[in-house]
Amino acid sequence: MTARTRTFFRYFSPLWLVFTTAVVQAAAFSGTVVDINGKPVSGAMVTLTPSWPGPTAVTAFSDRNGQFQLPEQANYRSGSHFSVAIRALGYELLDTSVENAGNGVSLTLIARATANQAAAAPASAWLQGKADRATTSQFVLDCVGCHQVPATEFRQYAALIEQVPGEDRDAIRHASYDALVKYMNFLSAEEFSRGPEAAELDANRVYEVGNGPRVIDFLSAHFTDSMNELSGYDWGAPLAVTPQTTIMEYEVSGPNAIREALLLGEPKQLWVADVASNAIIKIDPESGYTTAMDVPSDTPVGPHSLHRGSDGSLWMAPFITSVVGHLDVESGTWETWKMETVDGTPTGIHDLSFGADHTLLTDNNGLVWFSDIVNNAVGYLDPATGDIDHYVAPAVGDRATTGTALYGLVMTSDRNEIWFSQLNIGSVGSFNVETREFGSSFQLPLNSGPRRLSISDDDILYVPLYGTGQLIEYDTRTNTQVGIYDVPDTASAPYAVTWDPVRKVVWIPTSNTDVIYKFDPADKSFSVLPMPRKGAFLRMVDIDPESGNLITSYGNIVQNVHGPRMAVIIDPGDGAYR
Amino acid sequence: MNFFARNPHVAIFSVLLLITLLAATALFAQDGNDGERLVREYRCYACHDMTRTLIGPPYQAIAARHGSKKAVMTAVLARKILLGGGGNWGMVPMVPNEHVPETDATRLAAWILNQAP
Numbered sequence: 001m002t003a004r005t006r007t008f009f010r011y012f013s014p015l016w017l018v019f020t021t022a023v024v025q026a027a028a029f030s031g032t033v034v035d036i037n038g039k040p041v042s043g044a045m046v047t048l049t050p051s052w053p054g055p056t057a058v059t060a061f062s063d064r065n066g067q068f069q070l071p072e073q074a075n076y077r078s079g080s081h082f083s084v085a086i087r088a089l090g091y092e093l094l095d096t097s098v099e100n101a102g103n104g105v106s107l108t109l110i111a112r113a114t115a116n117q118a119a120a121a122p123a124s125a126w127l128q129g130k131a132d133r134a135t136t137s138q139f140v141l142d143c144v145g146c147h148q149v150p151a152t153e154f155r156q157y158a159a160l161i162e163q164v165p166g167e168d169r170d171a172i173r174h175a176s177y178d179a180l181v182k183y184m185n186f187l188s189a190e191e192f193s194r195g196p197e198a199a200e201l202d203a204n205r206v207y208e209v210g211n212g213p214r215v216i217d218f219l220s221a222h223f224t225d226s227m228n229e230l231s232g233y234d235w236g237a238p239l240a241v242t243p244q245t246t247i248m249e250y251e252v253s254g255p256n257a258i259r260e261a262l263l264l265g266e267p268k269q270l271w272v273a274d275v276a277s278n279a280i281i282k283i284d285p286e287s288g289y290t291t292a293m294d295v296p297s298d299t300p301v302g303p304h305s306l307h308r309g310s311d312g313s314l315w316m317a318p319f320i321t322s323v324v325g326h327l328d329v330e331s332g333t334w335e336t337w338k339m340e341t342v343d344g345t346p347t348g349i350h351d352l353s354f355g356a357d358h359t360l361l362t363d364n365n366g367l368v369w370f371s372d373i374v375n376n377a378v379g380y381l382d383p384a385t386g387d388i389d390h391y392v393a394p395a396v397g398d399r400a401t402t403g404t405a406l407y408g409l410v411m412t413s414d415r416n417e418i419w420f421s422q423l424n425i426g427s428v429g430s431f432n433v434e435t436r437e438f439g440s441s442f443q444l445p446l447n448s449g450p451r452r453l454s455i456s457d458d459d460i461l462y463v464p465l466y467g468t469g470q471l472i473e474y475d476t477r478t479n480t481q482v483g484i485y486d487v488p489d490t491a492s493a494p495y496a497v498t499w500d501p502v503r504k505v506v507w508i509p510t511s512n513t514d515v516i517y518k519f520d521p522a523d524k525s526f527s528v529l530p531m532p533r534k535g536a537f538l539r540m541v542d543i544d545p546e547s548g549n550l551i552t553s554y555g556n557i558v559q560n561v562h563g564p565r566m567a568v569i570i571d572p573g574d575g576a577y578r
Numbered sequence: 579m580n581f582f583a584r585n586p587h588v589a590i591f592s593v594l595l596l597i598t599l600l601a602a603t604a605l606f607a608q609d610g611n612d613g614e615r616l617v618r619e620y621r622c623y624a625c626h627d628m629t630r631t632l633i634g635p636p637y638q639a640i641a642a643r644h645g646s647k648k649a650v651m652t653a654v655l656a657r658k659i660l661l662g663g664g665g666n667w668g669m670v671p672m673v674p675n676e677h678v679p680e681t682d683a684t685r686l687a688a689w690i691l692n693q694a695p
Contacts, residue, residue, distance in 0.1 A: 153674065160663050160671035160673075164669055180673070183673065186624045186625075190621075190624075562676075562677055
């Protein structure tokens with residue numbers, strides 16, 4: 001087994017099976033999950049990893065009777081290898097038996113109840129009850145911006161620390177976590193310094209720890225055992241699944257730093273941004289085959305944010321100041337605009353303006369607006385002329401005016417106003433694109449971390465708070481806050497929100513809990529759509545307007561964090577878009 | 579007649595021993611270039627240098643401490659690279675590196691042990 005497959009299968013423990021009975025062309029995989037007393041196990045994720053073309057893995061959920069049904073496997077041939085795994089809090093897979101059943105494969109999965117949830121629980125489970133809200137929020141902002149904490153590798157290191165002999169445990173922990181943070185800072189400085197203008201890496205200089213002392217104190221105080229036993233965690237809300245819910249994961253072989261994904265074209269293909277290159281990677285959902293397509297640019301791009309055009313085209317905003325790209329998916333031709341203002345100032349960019357149905361929106365004069373994350377500004381691009389200009393946001397109280405990370409951006413339905421978040425200063429504000437004036441804003445505690453925004457058909461703004469683990473609902477027409485709600489796990493680092501115009505709910509992908517939350521504004525309730533994979537570092541969710549399927553990805557960034565890099569198509573199984 | 583002529587079994591043994599030692603030296607010497615490439619690939623330089631102490635001990639110090647027991651220590655260090663752990667060079671454990679294939683870990687260990695000044 002290569003190191004890569006060994007790493008890949010570290011995220012769950014499959015049992016390899018060879019289907020050896022009579023020659024049958026089976027297509028339907030179904031079965032039951034029971035415990036060792038024969039009692040059904042409900043709500044377990046059952047994941048099939050096929051060896052035949054198609055998604056890398058397919059998952060369904062067991063119902064109240066423990067029964068599950070996976071999507072039809074058209075490319076299955078009798079005798080093909082496959083493996084089966086489960087992810088269920090409080091259970092581990094003990095045994096699997098496989099049987100022919102007419103034109104299908106019937107699986108009986110026997111699970112053992114276990115008090116130790118360490119194998120199935122997400123990273124955020126280990127943060128429960130550690131510190132107060134403010135301290136935990138600060139820690140999430142310090143660390144989870146780049147990777148889950150504490151992920152499996154971290155817990156392995158904690159166990160090694162516990163094995164170091166010595167009297168002064170606190171000194172050992174501090175020294176060890178100090179070394180770990182330095183190691184990590186060095187590697188990430190190296191990874192993010194790619195490109196022709198990157199400065200020569202100076203090992204002494206990059207051993208700065210930034211907020212290191214605060215992070216190291218937190219780690220030394222709260223991770224004081226071998227971290228291989230955990231109990232009492234639950235998702236915190238009912239599961240938002242049905243017997244028809246399916247999750248299809250497509251691995252994108254590394255090295256890469258894939259980010260957002262969209263489903264576009266005829267036939268539908270997955271388009272995935274790779275921020276570590278110049279490429280958009282196209283995946284055929286039927287076969288799982290990938291092809292990379294470079295954004296035309298003579299400088300590094302780092303495709304980051306993707307937006308669906310209402311005409312089925314693809315808009316791309318880069319991580320590195322370079323070009324905005326617009327791809328005609330049918331013909332494969334790109335149009336690009338250089339990201340600098342009319343007087344030559346380079347602009348940063350994070351999000352392009354979009355509205356309630358998550359498609360790119362221009363204002364009433366045909367301008368695309370964007371969040372200029374580098375210059376604390378909002379900017380516009382005129383696609384007709386290539387003109388770009390920006391407007392620097394006003395100071396907010398006595399908060400910083402540089403390094404604000406002006407981040408998410410949405411446009412109201414009358415297309416007169418854009419709303420934006422400033423991640424590093426905990427502020428959300430507005431700008432009138434007609435009068436070109438900044439308007440009302442509201443402030444949050446500095447460690448709140450507002451990131452990607454969404455807006456409903458009624459111009460209700462949704463703001464996820466990455467640090468504090470909350471959702472804000474704000475009426476932009478009356479400038480009043482409707483509510484602020486804790487998501488079920490406040491250490492989940494909710495990264496984005498996506499308004500679903502048909503279901504009238506908000507989908508909330510999280511970076512630290514391997515779940516997507518579903519928020520229903522009608523009763524302010526949350527439900528949980530868990531992912532079958534540990535290290536599911538979720539960022540953006542898009543919704544395919546035809547099927548209502550959720551399109552997302554596990555966007556693990558740093559190469560040295562060996563988390564999964566997969567594009568994901570989720571059918572919530574509620575038939576809402578039919 | 580000299581000693582070796584009178585004791586041909588000793589002569590033969592000595593020659594065989596010399597050939598084996600030369601071969602072993604050659605084998606270890608071959609890993610010189612490969613080790614540098616592997617260090618770059620797996621980014622050991624984040625914590626280790628040839629002569630300076632960074633986060634972890636320098637290769638020369640490791641070779642100086644363990645170089646006389648290459649047969650045993652190659653396997654031990656290869657396992658250490660994969661599993662991490664500490665206590666030998668201070669209180670800070672090395673991180674595990676499970677993504678490194680075992681064959682590469684062994685080649686790295688052999689190269690490191692060859693780095694005595």
